[in-house]
Amino acid sequence: MSIDKKYIDQFINVSSMAALASSYLVGKKDKIAADQAAVDSMRSELNKINMTGEVVIGEGSLDEAPMLYTGEFLGNKKGPSFDIAVDPLEGTNFAANNLPGAISVIAIAEKGNLFNAPETYMDKIATGKVENGLIDLDYTIKKNISNLADFMNKDILSITACVMDRPRHKGLIEELKMLGVKVKLITDGDVLGALYVSNSKFNVDIFLGIGGGPEGVLAAAALDAYDCHFQGRFIFDNDKDISDANKMGITDLNKKYELNEIVKGDSIFCATGITTSEILSGIDINGNNYTSETLVTHKNSNLKEIIKKINPIKK
Secondary structure, three states: OOOOOHHHHHHHHHHHHHHHHHHOOOOOOOHHHHHHHHHHHHHHHHOOOOOEEEEEEOOOOHHHOOOOOOOOEEOOOOOOEEEEEEEEEEOHHHHHOOOOOOEEEEEEEEOOOEOOOOOOEEEEEEEOOOOOOOOOOOOOHHHHHHHHHHHHOOOHHHOEEEEEOOHHHHHHHHHHHHHOOEEEEEOOOHHHHHHHHHOHHHOOOEEEEEEEHHHHHHHHHHHHHOOOEEEEEEEOOOHHHHHHHHHOOOOOOOOOEEHHHHEOOOEEEEEEEOOOOOOOOOOEEEOOEEEEEEEEEEOOOOEEEEEEEEEEOOO
């Protein structure tokens, strides 16, 4: 089955409008308001689409509305059924402080084809396309880096790893540096961080470390279209998370999830820049128009491109 290509422009519009709404609050030092603006816009635009869409990756539970909560149904109920994953504003701190890398993100797949990830941390590893079994979460850092360097015919000193700059990654970062690997540190935004491996022009060979599980699903949706390698393992370290996982039907708490277990079948992914990053330009308002850049992928049509649009600002 394939998702009709007519939905591509509609979902580009969803992420672009959410990015625009959030852009008015860039640099205002209020990350909650910036996030809420993106959420409200995204909900409004999604409800105009001919579909029955269920949020499987959202921002909390029903009692945390008005966030786009997991289990919420969107659309006008007149079209096909989709699973929806959203992060209306990834990089809330970036938006609040007018720093590079804030994006608005959405992914859709046919019903039942997006993994319903619990709101826990996930240990992740992502690279470009590699041979099966070459890179694995169960390998040592040294083995993964050595295997990747050999596969890419590069010296280990030429390998660049992207890691989120967090205290939990102190040992990981030190080990990478000891191996001679170049380390690109990011402070937030591990959807965008994982996307660096999708194209050699970004000069990142591997993304690894612990980040949000929902963000892992969103990143996987994009990387799937690029035929990249992605693996994730959820971290269940308290009774509540274990209970939530069991309710979702997750019984093997140590399972490694391959990309094709996280995203099945066809999918559409859209990420629109809010503030400019190495991948996407941010929202640019000029009079009654705004310019947006959206990275969009549609797996079945092999669409993988950044689409720049000039749109009128709707009053």
